[in-house]
Amino acid sequence: MASVPYTTTDIPSAFDPSSFILFTNVGKTCRHVLTALLASPQYAAKHPRIRVVVHSEGSAASLRAAFPPLPADAVLIGDVRELSVVRAAVAGGITHVFHVGPEFTPLEATIGINFMDEARTAGVRFFVFASALHPFRRKMINHRIKLDAEEYLAEARLPYCVLQPSDHMQNNDVKGSVEKGELVQLYSVEEKEAFLDLADLAEVAVKVLASPGEHNLARYELFGYALTYKEAAEALSRVSGKPVQARKLQREEALVYCEERARSRGEREYHANGFAMMTAYNDRWGLLGNSNVLRWLLGRKPTTWEQYCKRVLGV
Numbered sequence: 001m002a003s004v005p006y007t008t009t010d011i012p013s014a015f016d017p018s019s020f021i022l023f024t025n026v027g028k029t030c031r032h033v034l035t036a037l038l039a040s041p042q043y044a045a046k047h048p049r050i051r052v053v054v055h056s057e058g059s060a061a062s063l064r065a066a067f068p069p070l071p072a073d074a075v076l077i078g079d080v081r082e083l084s085v086v087r088a089a090v091a092g093g094i095t096h097v098f099h100v101g102p103e104f105t106p107l108e109a110t111i112g113i114n115f116m117d118e119a120r121t122a123g124v125r126f127f128v129f130a131s132a133l134h135p136f137r138r139k140m141i142n143h144r145i146k147l148d149a150e151e152y153l154a155e156a157r158l159p160y161c162v163l164q165p166s167d168h169m170q171n172n173d174v175k176g177s178v179e180k181g182e183l184v185q186l187y188s189v190e191e192k193e194a195f196l197d198l199a200d201l202a203e204v205a206v207k208v209l210a211s212p213g214e215h216n217l218a219r220y221e222l223f224g225y226a227l228t229y230k231e232a233a234e235a236l237s238r239v240s241g242k243p244v245q246a247r248k249l250q251r252e253e254a255l256v257y258c259e260e261r262a263r264s265r266g267e268r269e270y271h272a273n274g275f276a277m278m279t280a281y282n283d284r285w286g287l288l289g290n291s292n293v294l295r296w297l298l299g300r301k302p303t304t305w306e307q308y309c310k311r312v313l314g315v
């Protein structure tokens with residue numbers, strides 16, 4: 001049944017001249033991984049080809065401006081809800097896939113499963129899926145839907161690695177918070193939440209992509225630090241030298257925010273419901289994890305929120 005090597009010992013452990021990496025979108029995560037990949041010694045040594053799926057001409061232009069080394073034919077414009085786009089994306093010798101699902105869409109699992117099926121048919125050698133920390137926290141529909149995709153991947157007879165990132169530090173507007181003197185959050189500012197620097201995730205992703213043999217069939221929880229938003233605001237005050245207070249949005253304000261976020265992205269109820277449920281979940285339970293796996297993979301301590309704020313503010 002298996003048409004591609006499946007066990008760890010069967011698959012090559014480094015990029016080679018035939019390596020051709022597909023990024024299935026160009027959101028925040030993929031941009032960080034692309035940045036890290038293009039700057040990595042593994043890329044410099046073998047120059048794997050790269051293809052990126054983007055949703056629109058506008059996204060294509062912004063990708064080309066951000067990554068001038070990418071050749072024009074590296075960009076494929078299309079809607080990943082279309083099977084024909086998924087099929088075209090993996091065609092032509094793709095060897096590695098880095099997949100991130102578009103968030104808060106009911107088709108998220110289907111899109112992931114289509115990429116897995118088409119990747120296997122096309123003979124892809126390694127599939128990296130950026131999921132989310134604790135997909136079993138099923139009360140959050142954006143976590144639960146990743147369980148279906150992860151389960152499918154585990155049974156897909158395709159060499160794979162699952163990365164399970166926690167909440168990104170990049171979700172916060174550091175400069176704007178310093179200007180306004182407040183770090184706003186939709187949920188409790190007293191519950192411990194997750195803080196992960198996407199640059200750390202990207203460093204891990206490059207290691208994983210460049211060494212499938214080492215990381216095949218693994219799933220890694222990528223958790224940076226647990227902080228309350230009160231603690232995060234205090235750290236931001238220290239780093240910036242300006243007073244910053246943490247503020248939880250009122251319930252009505254938060255619900256309006258969820259609705260507007262959904263509408264601005266062309267989505268409606270599912271997106272707004274999912275976002276509102278995630279907010280309620282974090283309000284009650286926060287999001288805690290352990291940073292050992294991330295530290296082991298990085299070979300150093302994860303980036304702290306203070307270090308991240310200094311980097312963003314240039315101080």
Ligand SMILES: NC(=O)c1ccc[n+]([C@@H]2O[C@H](COP(=O)([O-])OP(=O)(O)OC[C@H]3O[C@@H](n4cnc5c(N)ncnc54)[C@H](OP(=O)(O)O)[C@@H]3O)[C@@H](O)[C@H]2O)c1
Nearest residue numbers: 025026027028029055059079080101102103132166167168
């Ligand atoms: N934010 C967090 O803290 C966090 C933590 C853990 C996991 N996650 C997961 O990470 C994923 C989101 O990743 P991200 O934050 O890197 O993404 P993002 O910045 O939200 O960007 C999503 C990308 O997907 C593209 N896209 C959306 N629908 C598409 C379609 N139908 N066809 C083609 N492209 C499409 C968008 O393009 P356009 O903008 O052009 O539409 C955009 O480039 C979600 O699954 C989320 O659950 C997020």
